[in-house]
Amino acid sequence: MIRVLLADDEAMIRAGVKAILATDPDVVVVAEAGNGRDAVELALAHRPDVALLDIRMPVLDGLAAAAEIARVAPGVAVAVLTTFGDDAYVARALDGGARGFLLKSGDPRELLAGVHAVADGGAYLAPKVAARVLAAMDTRAITRSADARARTAVLTPRERDVLALLGAGLSNARIAARLDLVEGTVKGHVSTILTRLDLANRVQAAVLAHDAGLTPPPD
Numbered sequence: 001m002i003r004v005l006l007a008d009d010e011a012m013i014r015a016g017v018k019a020i021l022a023t024d025p026d027v028v029v030v031a032e033a034g035n036g037r038d039a040v041e042l043a044l045a046h047r048p049d050v051a052l053l054d055i056r057m058p059v060l061d062g063l064a065a066a067a068e069i070a071r072v073a074p075g076v077a078v079a080v081l082t083t084f085g086d087d088a089y090v091a092r093a094l095d096g097g098a099r100g101f102l103l104k105s106g107d108p109r110e111l112l113a114g115v116h117a118v119a120d121g122g123a124y125l126a127p128k129v130a131a132r133v134l135a136a137m138d139t140r141a142i143t144r145s146a147d148a149r150a151r152t153a154v155l156t157p158r159e160r161d162v163l164a165l166l167g168a169g170l171s172n173a174r175i176a177a178r179l180d181l182v183e184g185t186v187k188g189h190v191s192t193i194l195t196r197l198d199l200a201n202r203v204q205a206a207v208l209a210h211d212a213g214l215t216p217p218p219d
Helices: 011-022 036-046 062-072 084-096 108-119 127-152 157-167 172-179 183-196 202-211
Strands: 002-007 027-033 050-054 077-082 100-103
Touching (some): 002 011, 011 027, 027 036, 036 050, 036 062, 050 062, 050 108, 062 084, 077 108, 100 108, 157 183, 183 202
Parallel strands (some): 002 050, 050 077, 077 100
């Protein structure tokens, strides 16, 4: 039996969603909340298998509630209920630990499929949401890549070579061998790269190299 916590500030929406869930003999709603704060408290009290949260709720919205539930009750799988206009928040919910994104206006079968998927430890995106999420992710990746290329443009060609091999995970000694340099020279280049690009360590440098498209393919 999949135990569900349902949170939505509109009683009629809760009733409709609850009615859909009731058509599945393997699903039961164990608690209901009208705001995000109550949802968090009920998740702690009941430890349901799934917390089904509306995004727009008073006191604490669904995104904040999802993150809080993931923090204080990590065994509870969170799925977010959304309207088409809410999907700009999907990335925030992903970062906060939500596993599912379901449309209130979608097919009831999608709601049931999503609840089962997240309860089983998987993830579920309503098809219409998935298309928009993928498009948004592509846009963010393009923007991140452009920013990284702009940052690394201040480097000399040799520094870019060193950064590229940092991105491939090579040590100073291996970079020196690859570029026919002495290790001390590579160490100096690495220090300069970190300083000029305001990076804290080699890991950040490697991420930037990857985003900028500098990292070479594996041998």
